[in-house]
Amino acid sequence: MAFVKKLIRYFPAVLVMVCVNLIVLSFYGYSSILKSGDQTLCANCLKPQPWHVPHVPEVMGPLKATTPVAKVIPNNNNETQSRSTRNQNNSESIGLSGKKRPDKPWSVDQMDSFRGLMMDRKQLLSKTCDNFRRRGILPRTRSSVYRNLIVMKERKIVWCPVFKASSTTWLHYLLDISSLSQIEKTRLREKYNNSPLNMISKFTFRPVSSVYERYSKEVKGIKSFIIVRHPFNRLVSAFRDKIERYHTPELKDDFYYKVYGGPIVGRFRKAALRRFGSDFFSEANHFGAPVPVSNGRRNAKLPSFWEFVQYVKACRVSRMDEHFRPIYDFCSPCDINYETVIHFENLSEESKYLKGVLDPFGATAEAQIEWANPNLTGLKLDDLTTLYFQTLSSEDIIALYKIYELDMKMFGYSFHLKNITLPQP
Incomplete structure (x- = not known):
């Protein structure tokens, strides 16, 4: 009878221990599956995932x-x-x-x-x-x-x-x-x-x-x-993008024409005409551009590359x-x-x-x-x-x-x- 009484007294504790052991064993078994299987199921989420490793x-x-x-x-x-x-x-x-x-x-x-x-x-x-x-x-x-x-x-x-x-x-x-x-x-x-x-x-x-x-x-x-x-x-890219063409509906409103294009032509056009002749700035010659300008946004009032280079040569670097x-x-x-x-x-x-x-x-x-x-x-x-x-x-x-x-x-x-x-x- 004494044995039965002790068994009844300690049975709940034994049952709890058995359940805990089963849970722990099942966890470790599942972890081993994770480790041996697809790494994207990594159990430890605090570590960098494989797809985040800086490679x-x-x-x-x-x-x-x-x-x-x-x-x-x-x-x-x-x-x-x-x-x-x-x-x-x-x-x-x-x-x-x-x-x-x-x-x-x-x-x-x-x-x-x-x-x-x-x-x-x-x-x-x-x-x-x-x-x-x-x-x-x-x-x-x-x-x-x-x-x-x-x-x-x-x-x-x-x-x-x-x-x-x-x-x-x-x-x-x-x-x-x-x-x-x-x-x-x-x-x-x-x-x-x-x-x-x-x-x-x-x-x-x-x-x-x-x-x-x-x-x-x-x-x-x-x-x-x-x-x-x-x-x-x-230098060529800058000229073609900013100076060779205008970017507004009207040339007079274009920022780069007002600040650069107009003054460059005013300063160097006479020398350019002496060097290249008037036909150089004709429409048939793309107004002096080596390749046609898209959208037609170029005319004879804009600088040629030679005129632009004369400006660059004369300009202080810090003012470019x-x-x-x-x-x-x-x-x-x-x-x-x-x-x-x-x-x-x-x-x-x-x-x-x-x-x-x-x-x-x-x-x-x-x-x-x-x-x-x-x-x-x-x-x-x-x-x-x-x-x-x-x-x-x-x-x-x-x-x-x-x-x-x-x-x-x-x-x-x-x-x-x-x-x-x-x-x-």
């Missing part, structure tokens, strides 16, 4: 094996710049080296090579700046340059937008990866369709020098980048419009550290890597790069620039090179047309 090669997709770094020609001072062994290609046509797309596929697990490419570019930039600094010809950095930077605090991104080097595209991309709601993003795009810089002002800031210096010291893990472009290609001002003056890469230097000429490939740097966890994988302001002539960029530069004399080209020399050397670009090779071997 840059997958972000980039297939790349090309040869580097987009331009071949750099030794200058007259026997300062032979480094040339990546991964690129032995020369551009065709006018020889804007760095522009020809590589033609061997990158292996997806070779992102170390791409990081090495970034290091090569930074080293070339640093050596060029040091060389100009030692020779006492490095332009002084103006404090106002820092106001050109765009700082996105929520992503720790610092970017200097080089206009005519995919700046509009990347302004939209920053909006895409911001934490704003989709409704707010759509509203901002519609409101600031013609002024994309204002579109991102809600979640970015433009620092003064003291604010940026403090920010760069206090914040760890800053992702700074710059997208550069061959100076002569960029941001669309063709040299990068060394607008972004000051000799004083501001840019971790990633992307070449516009290989942007379709390199943008995939850059997206992996700016958004490594792929939290905004839906953000797509949509190219703004594309070249719609059907001509290769090299060929298009050739057409415009053929209207210039050797003296004009050399004078332009002197204006953009630091940009050319910092970013490894060269130029060849007829008997002109720059930098000179």
Whole structure:
């Protein structure tokens, strides 16, 4: 009887222990199934899921094996710049080296090579700046340059937008990866369709020098980048987009005509007529344009490329419009550290890597790069620039090179047309 009484007394406790053991065993059994099965059912949700692991090669997709770094020609001072062994290609046509797309596929697990490419570019930039600094010809950095930077605090991104080097595209991309709601993003795009810089002002800031210096010291893990472009290609692009045509129903209302086009024609048209003759500005000759202007928004009152170049030659660099001002003056890469230097000429490939740097966890994988302001002539960029530069004399080209020399050397670009090779071997 005593045994029965004890059994009745302790039975509930024994039953509870048995139930607990069964629950624990079933849990561990289920966990082992999870571990051996589909990883997307990961039990520990605090750890990064497999699809969130920052794996840059997958972000980039297939790349090309040869580097987009331009071949750099030794200058007259026997300062032979480094040339990546991964690129032995020369551009065709006018020889804007760095522009020809590589033609061997990158292996997806070779992102170390791409990081090495970034290091090569930074080293070339640093050596060029040091060389100009030692020779006492490095332009002084103006404090106002820092106001050109765009700082996105929520992503720790610092970017200097080089206009005519995919700046509009990347302004939209920053909006895409911001934490704003989709409704707010759509509203901002519609409101600031013609002024994309204002579109991102809600979640970015433009620092003064003291604010940026403090920010760069206090914040760890800053992702700074710059997208550069061959100076002569960029110059032609700026002219074609802003000066060669008008953008309003009436020419007199166009901003760039009032500020640049009209004054340029007033100053240089007589010299242009002496050089080219009156037929050069006829309608049959597209009013002096090497290729027809779409929508018919060009007439003889607008400058030719030769007239525009005379203006650029005579203009102080600090007073140039941001669309063709040299990068060394607008972004000051000799004083501001840019971790990633992307070449516009290989942007379709390199943008995939850059997206992996700016958004490594792929939290905004839906953000797509949509190219703004594309070249719609059907001509290769090299060929298009050739057409415009053929209207210039050797003296004009050399004078332009002197204006953009630091940009050319910092970013490894060269130029060849007829008997002109720059930098000179």
